[in-house]
Amino acid sequence: xxxxxxxxxxxxxxxxxxxxxxxxxxxxxxxxxxxxxxxxxxxxxxxxxxxxxxxxxxxxxxxxxxxxxxxxxxxxxxxxxxxxxxxxxxxxxxxxxxxxxxxxxxxxxxxxxxxxxxxxxxxxxxxxxxxxxxxxxxxxxxxxxxxxxxxxxxxxxxxxxxxxxxxxxxxxxxxxxxxxxxxxxxxxxxxxxxxxxxxxxxxxxx
Numbered sequence: 051x052x053x054x055x056x057x058x059x060x061x062x063x064x065x066x067x068x069x070x071x072x073x074x075x076x077x078x079x080x081x082x083x084x085x086x087x088x089x090x091x092x093x094x095x096x097x098x099x100x101x102x103x104x105x106x107x108x109x110x111x112x113x114x115x116x117x118x119x120x121x122x123x124x125x126x127x128x129x130x131x132x133x134x135x136x137x138x139x140x141x142x143x144x145x146x147x148x149x150x151x152x153x154x155x156x157x158x159x160x161x162x163x164x165x166x167x168x169x170x171x172x173x174x175x176x177x178x179x180x181x182x183x184x185x186x187x188x189x190x191x192x193x194x195x196x197x198x199x200x201x202x203x204x205x206x207x208x209x210x211x212x213x214x215x216x217x218x219x220x221x222x223x224x225x226x227x228x229x230x231x232x233x234x235x236x237x238x239x240x241x242x243x244x245x246x247x248x249x250x251x252x253x254x255x256x
Contacts, residue, residue: 056121056156065154066125066232068199068248072217079191081159082127082152083107085184090144091128091204099151100126102181105174107153109167119158127152129228150228152190161187192227197250203242210249218253227252 059066064075085103089095107123114120129150132142155164164187172179196218200210211229218224230250237245 058124068197070199072196072198072214074196076194077192079189081155082188082190084150084152084186084188086150088148099181102178103151103153105171106167106182106185109171110159110163113163121156124154125232125234127232129230131228192252195250195252197248200247200249214249222256223253224256225251226254
């Protein structure tokens with residue numbers, strides 16, 4: 051990379067931006083650090099899982115930087131679903147929500163580097179070692195998706211999702227994978243009213 055620092059958010063603007071109205075987009079197979087769990091996103095399990103994921107991500111970054119292939123650690127993402135497809139997910143208790151949190155990795159990151167980073171992260175944070183070792187280096191191919199930008203508190207997402215699903219219905223599309231969110235704003239540093247979240251749904255023709 052000739053010493054230049056890669057920032058995926060600047061390199062891949064299609065992936066990290068969305069319009070205020072639903073749009074159809076398409077994504078190739080991409081690589082992620084991924085950790086699966088269950089429960090309230092405001093709970094301790096989600097917090098610890100996020101910490102474990104970032105610890106490994108920064109470990110991978112450090113290894114790459116030592117080889118003159120530095121990169122900015124990407125935004126946190128989440129895939130969300132519930133076990134019962136017959137129910138409205140928003141009516142399922144948050145304690146039963148399933149999630150897979152993600153951090154996208156550049157193309158030059160290899161599985162070997164992730165293994166080394168996990169071993170180092172486990173020694174650095176032994177209390178999180180179980181979660182750290184459960185982190186997978188995972189290719190995901192969502193293909194065709196509908197996405198929209200949500201601005202505001204996470205609790206207001208249902209209204210934005212209603213517009214997204216309305217667009218899907220009008221276009222003759224149905225879901226083809228779990229609901230996907232990309233958290234462009236750090237909730238620790240941003241007011242709820244100004245938070246930006248990309249809401250994305252893989253789709254296929256009915």
